[in-house]
Structure formats: structure tokens, C-alpha cells
Amino acid sequence: MRTNLPVNTQRLWDDVMALAEITDPAAPYTRRAFTARFLEGRAFLAKRFAAAGLAVRIDPAGNLIGRRPGRAPGKGVIMIGSHSDTVPGGGRFDGVAGVVAALEVARALDEQGLALDHDLEVVDCLAEEANVYGVSCVGSRGLTGRLTPEMLAYTEPGGETVAQALSRMGGDPVRIAEARRDDIAAFLELHIEQGRVLESAAIDVGVVRSIVGILRIELLVEGRADHAGTTPMPLRSDALVGAAEAILAVRKQAEALAGEDAGYFAATIGVIEVAPNAANVVPATARLVIDARAERRETMQRFASWTEGELPRIVAQARSRLTQISILSDSSLAAADPRLCAIITEAASSLGLSSREMASGAGHDAAMLSRIAPMAMIFTPCREGRSHCAEEWAEPEQISAGAAVMFESVLRIDRAPTEA
Amino acid sequence: MRTNLPVNTQRLWDDVMALAEITDPAAPYTRRAFTARFLEGRAFLAKRFAAAGLAVRIDPAGNLIGRRPGRAPGKGVIMIGSHSDTVPGGGRFDGVAGVVAALEVARALDEQGLALDHDLEVVDCLAEEANVYGVSCVGSRGLTGRLTPEMLAYTEPGGETVAQALSRMGGDPVRIAEARRDDIAAFLELHIEQGRVLESAAIDVGVVRSIVGILRIELLVEGRADHAGTTPMPLRSDALVGAAEAILAVRKQAEALAGEDAGYFAATIGVIEVAPNAANVVPATARLVIDARAERRETMQRFASWTEGELPRIVAQARSRLTQISILSDSSLAAADPRLCAIITEAASSLGLSSREMASGAGHDAAMLSRIAPMAMIFTPCREGRSHCAEEWAEPEQISAGAAVMFESVLRIDRAPTEA
Numbered sequence: 001m002r003t004n005l006p007v008n009t010q011r012l013w014d015d016v017m018a019l020a021e022i023t024d025p026a027a028p029y030t031r032r033a034f035t036a037r038f039l040e041g042r043a044f045l046a047k048r049f050a051a052a053g054l055a056v057r058i059d060p061a062g063n064l065i066g067r068r069p070g071r072a073p074g075k076g077v078i079m080i081g082s083h084s085d086t087v088p089g090g091g092r093f094d095g096v097a098g099v100v101a102a103l104e105v106a107r108a109l110d111e112q113g114l115a116l117d118h119d120l121e122v123v124d125c126l127a128e129e130a131n132v133y134g135v136s137c138v139g140s141r142g143l144t145g146r147l148t149p150e151m152l153a154y155t156e157p158g159g160e161t162v163a164q165a166l167s168r169m170g171g172d173p174v175r176i177a178e179a180r181r182d183d184i185a186a187f188l189e190l191h192i193e194q195g196r197v198l199e200s201a202a203i204d205v206g207v208v209r210s211i212v213g214i215l216r217i218e219l220l221v222e223g224r225a226d227h228a229g230t231t232p233m234p235l236r237s238d239a240l241v242g243a244a245e246a247i248l249a250v251r252k253q254a255e256a257l258a259g260e261d262a263g264y265f266a267a268t269i270g271v272i273e274v275a276p277n278a279a280n281v282v283p284a285t286a287r288l289v290i291d292a293r294a295e296r297r298e299t300m301q302r303f304a305s306w307t308e309g310e311l312p313r314i315v316a317q318a319r320s321r322l323t324q325i326s327i328l329s330d331s332s333l334a335a336a337d338p339r340l341c342a343i344i345t346e347a348a349s350s351l352g353l354s355s356r357e358m359a360s361g362a363g364h365d366a367a368m369l370s371r372i373a374p375m376a377m378i379f380t381p382c383r384e385g386r387s388h389c390a391e392e393w394a395e396p397e398q399i400s401a402g403a404a405v406m407f408e409s410v411l412r413i414d415r416a417p418t419e420a
Numbered sequence: 421m422r423t424n425l426p427v428n429t430q431r432l433w434d435d436v437m438a439l440a441e442i443t444d445p446a447a448p449y450t451r452r453a454f455t456a457r458f459l460e461g462r463a464f465l466a467k468r469f470a471a472a473g474l475a476v477r478i479d480p481a482g483n484l485i486g487r488r489p490g491r492a493p494g495k496g497v498i499m500i501g502s503h504s505d506t507v508p509g510g511g512r513f514d515g516v517a518g519v520v521a522a523l524e525v526a527r528a529l530d531e532q533g534l535a536l537d538h539d540l541e542v543v544d545c546l547a548e549e550a551n552v553y554g555v556s557c558v559g560s561r562g563l564t565g566r567l568t569p570e571m572l573a574y575t576e577p578g579g580e581t582v583a584q585a586l587s588r589m590g591g592d593p594v595r596i597a598e599a600r601r602d603d604i605a606a607f608l609e610l611h612i613e614q615g616r617v618l619e620s621a622a623i624d625v626g627v628v629r630s631i632v633g634i635l636r637i638e639l640l641v642e643g644r645a646d647h648a649g650t651t652p653m654p655l656r657s658d659a660l661v662g663a664a665e666a667i668l669a670v671r672k673q674a675e676a677l678a679g680e681d682a683g684y685f686a687a688t689i690g691v692i693e694v695a696p697n698a699a700n701v702v703p704a705t706a707r708l709v710i711d712a713r714a715e716r717r718e719t720m721q722r723f724a725s726w727t728e729g730e731l732p733r734i735v736a737q738a739r740s741r742l743t744q745i746s747i748l749s750d751s752s753l754a755a756a757d758p759r760l761c762a763i764i765t766e767a768a769s770s771l772g773l774s775s776r777e778m779a780s781g782a783g784h785d786a787a788m789l790s791r792i793a794p795m796a797m798i799f800t801p802c803r804e805g806r807s808h809c810a811e812e813w814a815e816p817e818q819i820s821a822g823a824a825v826m827f828e829s830v831l832r833i834d835r836a837p838t839e840a
Contacts, residue, residue, distance in 0.1 A: 270697065280690060363649075
């Protein structure tokens with residue numbers, strides 16, 4: 001890994017660590033969207049944005065934006081950033097690394113006297129994580145015109161609406177339509193990988209070619225509740241045995257699809273609920289939730305077809321019945337812009353850093369932004385793939401390598417010939 | 421099925437139905453041990469016992485006993501009966517059928533002018549079902565000297581001890597040792613099968629040759645909590661996949677052991693708890709509880725050895741680890757007296773009723789009594805094997821057939837030559 005990078009590793013690291021200090025002390029690292037603690041973090045960031053010479057504003061969707069005007073306003077905006085909110089008991093890097101890396105890019109450009117043709121905007125998108133209001137990616141939805149009146153009316157358990165919370169954050173729900181952007185020439189987001197692909201292959205940065213679509217499927221397996229003592233084995237219809245067959249079949253099918261050269265695929269059964277769940281009763285029902293993630297729509301469709309076509313037969317062979325297959329949610333996949341991916345790969349190479357293209361198995365603000373602008377993401381390694389927990393960790397050099405790749409990428413995007 | 425049985429089908433049925441009326445109206449059929457409703461049921465039974473000419477008493481262990489003295493007191497007591505408490509939302513027959521059938525046997529003997537050499541005691545054993553005090557088979561434990569000072573000190577959530585509750589039922593915890601019996605020549609219990617063996621083979625009565633031992637084993641499968649999106653399939657250690665392999669392996673092993681000519685065997689995994697049990701996280705741990713029931717100690721030992729020897733390897737092949745195998749409980753099996761079983765079989769045959777020997781997969785007061793006396797049980801069919809629920813059902817003729825077999829068996833036991 002190179003040490004003479006075009007960004008200031010220490011300065012970047014200090015800002016990440018300073019934000020980490022702004023946490024619910026009882027549950028580090030917690031800075032939930034829409035809380036007073038979150039506003040404290042925002043105040044810190046706004047000060048740092050301003051100190052970097054950026055023109056700071058909050059847009060109607062509650063995004064904190066620091067703007068560095070370009071020499072050729074008509075060329076549009078290169079927007080870079082991520083989010084500064086956390087899950088409860090989350091980590092110091094998820095989101096924050098991307099916001100601070102973007103800020104560091106702006107600072108490094110200034111320090112090196114580099115003017116851009118494009119306007120550069122550093123963004124801290126509001127409320128990316130799932131939250132008590134029931135809508136995630138609030139800010140990035142706003143940027144794409146996808147924060148609907150229905151969503152603005154969602155309430156948290158205390159009764160506050162998203163619209164009210166947005167106002168508290170400095171946004172303006174009445175003028176939400178004005179948050180929609182049509183001037184973004186490129187959107188780049190740096191994020192820790194939240195997986196172990198880069199770490200295990202000792203690769204400096206991941207070039208995200210797509211953000212997976214996520215299909216959640218609920219399965220209901222039915223058997224018959226019988227006395228566990230008095231019902232001979234051949235007379236049983238055990239829902240848990242049927243569920244076990246389904247779990248193993250889904251695993252096998254996921255491994256098969258992941259092993260094909262058909263893009264990233266993963267499927268997980270993370271939820272199981274059995275009734276009556278008593279030691280002396282043969283299970284009557286088992287509810288399972290499949291979380292399937294695919295980089296290609298076609299792969300996901302094959303998995304969904306397999307689930308509908310094959311799973312009922314597999315469960316039936318175990319003498320129980322798959323009586324319901326319900327789609328709980330189905331989020332579209334988001335493709336990165338191939339030109340931007342190529343630029344990022346070249347930028348890494350020019351810095352002597354290793355890279356590989358990969359899919360993002362998790363959702364990000366960048367997935368939203370892909371609806372209105374060419375998008376790409378830069379992944380940086382994190383220790384053991386841990387994320388959404390206090391143990392989440394990345395080395396200063398790992399983040400600054402990603403920031404350096406973003407710096408180089410921004411320069412190359414700015415200089416690239418405009419597409420027809 | 422014969423219709424001219426030596427017992428009164430209607431009278432027997434009327435008493436079963438009358439007891440069923442004594443229920444928590446909100447949750448038929450509920451008459452929990454130690455409650456006011458239970459005492460109401462007991463008052464009804466005591467009146468019926470007395471009306472049948474029995475000398476009624478409550479022993480120190482809280483058992484309701486109706487005694488019919490024999491002509492040859494030295495020969496000991498033939499004790500017949502079951503229990504009148506229910507599970508919450510239970511049925512009308514579990515326990516009750518056996519108490520009322522025993523009462524009907526005493527009535528029929530009187531009506532037919534049949535004196536016995538043995539004393540005959542009709543018993544309603546206290547608190548057979550699992551209850552909030554944490555000790556089941558309270559009365560039958562007392563009859564065998566197995567109601568320990570520790571058990572008498574158990575408390576229900578409200579703080580009342582078993583000893584206090586026993587006193588409320590008319591028992592006497594201070595004189596509990598006097599409840600222990602050494603004068604029982606034979607104990608017979610009639611009970612609904614709570615399974616579908618008799619019904620599916622259209623057999624009138626089951627002759628229980630043994631009551632299974634029950635081994636409860638807790639398994640802990642450990643994997644690693646990873647992001648369900650960002651962790652490629654080959655990098656996962658999924659505790660639920662390991663658990664699914666264990667569930668199927670236990671099922672297969674149970675079927676193999678049940679299929680051998682080595683007595684009744686069944687094993688069930690009725691409990692599964694997965695953590696964190698979230699759709700987007702690869703399961704980190706899965707807790708399973710195996711309920712294994714065997715008629716022969718040797719079969720149970722083979723199952724336990726297989727669990728310790730083979731399951732860890734099977735789970736490990738699924739890339740997770742079986743880190744704990746704990747025995748939660750281990751109740752001994754109880755063998756019926758072969759001579760009593762032969763008598764019951766002959767009694768059924770003499771009445772023109774079909775019978776088969778079988779194991780009881782559930783526990784009963786008779787299992788306790790086997791520690792101090794020759795014991796046997798008579799099973800009667802019940803619809804679809806349903807039990808511990810409001811749908812529990814048996815036809816009047818099915819119960820009275822069992823009662824008639826008990827009547828005939830009591831006569832034969834009374835006349836049989838005493839063993840050396």
C-alpha cells in the first residue's frame with residue numbers, strides 16, 4: 001500500500017474519530033437519525049465543511065451539503081458523500097468514513113490548488129439507516145424525488161411524522177420537490193465493505209459494479225401438532241422437519257446460483273418461528289423468511305421460480321406442506337455506471353493500489369442516486385467484515401487509500417470528455 | 421364391539437360429562453390442580469364415591485381415595501384410578517376417564533353382588549399434570565414416598581409452596597411419609613391413548629407393557645453472525661443450516677431406531693430458538709431441544725451415544741459447530757407387570773374385545789406406582805389422537821369397553837393365585 005497518497009490520512013482519521021466521540025455514551029457508537037445527538041454530529045460536520053471553504057446548506061430533504069463551485073457551471077455537479085447516522089450500537093465507519101473521505105477530497109483539491117470544471121458537492125445524506133419512522137434513505141430519496149407524501153406522513157411510535165422530524169433537521173417538507181436534482185453529472189460514495197471479500201484477498205479497494213436487489217420471501221410450512229410421546233414416527237407431519245429440508249435446499253440452491261458466472265447471489269434464512277415451540281409437541285407450523293440478494297434480475301427471477309416450483313415438492317417429501325409463499329419486499333438492484341467503474345479502477349491503478357470489481361450485498365444511498373445520475377461506489381476493507389457493531393474497524397490507511405482513489409477519480413471525471 | 425358389557429356405559433358417560441361441566445368457562449376444559457375449580461370437581465367425585473358405597477378419605481399426599489373393603493384384608497389392595505386435574509384448555513377425558521371408569525368398576529361389582537378378597541381402592545391422584553408449582557404427579561409421588569421436602573418447598577409464582585397448596589387440598593405435608601403405601605397388590609390405570617395407534621388399527625383397548633423413559637437433550641449450534649447481504653455463501657458459518665442438518669439427522673435416526681424391533685422409540689425436536697433471528701443477519705446460534713422417548717433403556721442409550729458421537733460431525737460438515745449437548749432431564753422408563761398385562765389381554769378376549777400390547781409414549785401416575793407395586797395400564801382409543809385440547813374426544817362405548825376390561829381384570833387379579 002502506498003504511503004504518499006494525495007489525501008491527508010491523519011486529518012481524515014481525526015475527523016472520523018471526532019465524530020465517533022459524538023455518541024450515546026451508554027451504547028457506543030450510536031448517533032440515530034433525527035436525534036439531538038445526530039444534530040450534534042451535523043454541527044461538527046457543518047463546521048468542518050465550512051472550514052474547508054465549502055458553502056454549507058441543508059436542502060429541503062434534510063441533506064447537509066457543502067458546495068465547491070466549479071469553473072464551468074453548465075457541466076453539472078460531481079456529488080460525493082454518504083451518511084452520518086448510525087444504527088443503534090453501530091460502528092464508527094459505516095457512512096461516516098464516506099462523508100469524511102468526501103470532505104477530505106475537497107480539502108486535498110484545495111491544498112493542491114486544483115480547480116475543477118464541475119461543481120463539487122460533499123453530501124451527508126439524511127437518515128440512511130432503518131429507523132423508528134419506518135423509512136430509510138430519507139435524504140437520498142429526497143434527492144431523487146422519491147420521498148412521497150405517504151412517507152412524509154409515517155410516524156414514529158411517539159407520533160411524530162417524518163415531515164415534522166425533517167423540519168427539526170433543517171429540511172422543509174413543504175418544499176420537498178425542490179430537493180430533487182437533475183444536475184448531478186456523477187455520484188460517488190465511499191463505504192466500508194461490511195464483508196470480508198477485500199480483507200480475505202488483501203485488496204485495497206472494491207469497485208462496486210452494482211448494488212444488489214433484495215427479495216424477502218416468507219414461507220409457511222404446516223404440519224400437525226401431535227403429542228411428541230404418543231405419536232409414532234410414521235404417523236407424524238412435523239413442520240420443523242419440513243422447514244429443515246427447505247433451509248438446506250435454499251442453501252444448496254443459493255450456493256449453486258452463487259457459483260455460476262451470473263453475478264453476485266446470496267440467500268439467507270435468518271428468521272424461523274415455530275409453533276407451538278414446546279418440547280413435547282410435534283411442531284405444527286414453521287415460518288421462515290428468505291433474504292435473497294442478486295446482482296442480476298434474471299438470477300433473482302430464477303431463484304424466485306425455483307422457490308415457487310421446487311420448494312413445495314421438497315417440503316412435501318418430508319410429509320409437511322408449504323402452504324404459503326409470500327413476497328414481503330422486493331427492492332430493485334442498482335447498476336453502477338460502467339464508465340465510472342473504469343475510471344475508479346484506473347485511478348486505483350495509477351496510485352499503485354489494488355482493486356477488484358464487486359457487487360454490494362447491502363443497500364446504500366448510492367442505489368437511490370443511481371435513479372437520477374451515473375453512480376459508482378468505492379469499497380474499503382474492514383476487519384473481519386464486522387459492521388453495525390462496536391467492533392466495526394478499519395485502519396486509517398485503508399480509508400485514506402479509498403479517499404485517494406476518490407480524489408483521483410473526481411479529477412478524471414472532471415477531465416473526461418462529456419458523453420454525447 | 422360388544423354392547424352387553426358388565427359396566428353401565430351411560431352412567432360412566434354421565435359422570436365424565438358432569439365433571440367436564442366443572443371448568444373455567446373461559447377456557448374449556450380447564451380444572452387446574454390446586455384451584456377452587458379443582459376442589460369443586462373433587463367435591464363432585466367424593467359425593468359419587470360415597471354414593472357408590474365407598475369409604476372416602478383424602479390421604480396426606482392429597483389423593484382422593486374411595487375404599488371398598490375385601491373379605492381377606494391380608495391380601496392387600498387392588499388400586500385403580502387416575503387423575504382429575506387438567507392442563508389449561510385441556511380435554512374432558514385425559515385422567516377423568518380413568519377415575520370415573522375405576523368408580524364404575526366399583527359400582528358394577530356392587531350391582532353384580534361380587535365381593536372381592538382384596539380391598540379395592542378407587543383413587544383420584546392429585547396434580548398429575550405439569551403445573552405452576554413445578555412438580556407433577558404430586559399425589560402418586562406421595563403414594564411412593566417420592567414427594568421430597570425439596571419438592572414440598574417449591575413455590576408457584578405467587579409464592580405459595582407445594583406444602584401450603586397440599587394442605588388446602590386436604591392433604592397433610594407434615595404426615596407426608598404416611599402417604600407411602602406398601603400394601604398395594606396391583607395398580608391399574610385406564611387412560612385415553614393420546615395417540616392414533618388404536619384408532620388407526622380399529623383396536624378396542626391397548627395393554628400398556630411399558631411407559632417410556634423421557635430424555636430431554638439441549639443442543640447449541642454456533643455459527644457466526646454475518647451480514648446476510650455482504651457475506652458470500654462460501655464465507656458463511658450459518659447456525660441455522662447446521663441446525664437443519666441436525667434436525668434431519670435426528671429424524672432419520674429416530675425413524676431407524678423406531679423401525680427396529682427394539683421397543684417403542686420416538687424423538688422430536690419441538691423447540692428451536694435462533695439468534696439474532698433477523699432477516700438480514702446470518703444466524704449466529706441455534707438452540708434445539710430433543711425429546712427422546714424409549715421403551716428400552718438400551719435403545720435410549722444408543723440414541724444418546726449417537727447424539728454425542730455423530731451429531732457434532734454432521735453439524736460440522738455444514739460449517740457450524742455443535743458446541744453444547746446438555747441433558748435437561750432424564751426420567752426412567754417404567755415397565756408394566758407382565759402377569760397383569762396377560763390378565764388384561766385375557767380379560768379383553770373374554771369380553772370379545774380386541775387388544776394389543778403397546779408402549780405409552782406419555783408419562784402417567786402408573787409410572788410412579790410401578791416403583792412400589794405391580795402396575796399395568798389400559799388404553800382406550802381417542803379421536804385422531806387429539807389430547808390436551810378441547811377437541812379431545814372418545815365415544816362412550818370406547819371408554820366403557822376399557823372399563824369393562826378393567827372390571828374383568830380386577831376379578832381375575834382377585835382370584836389369581838398369589839405369587840410365591
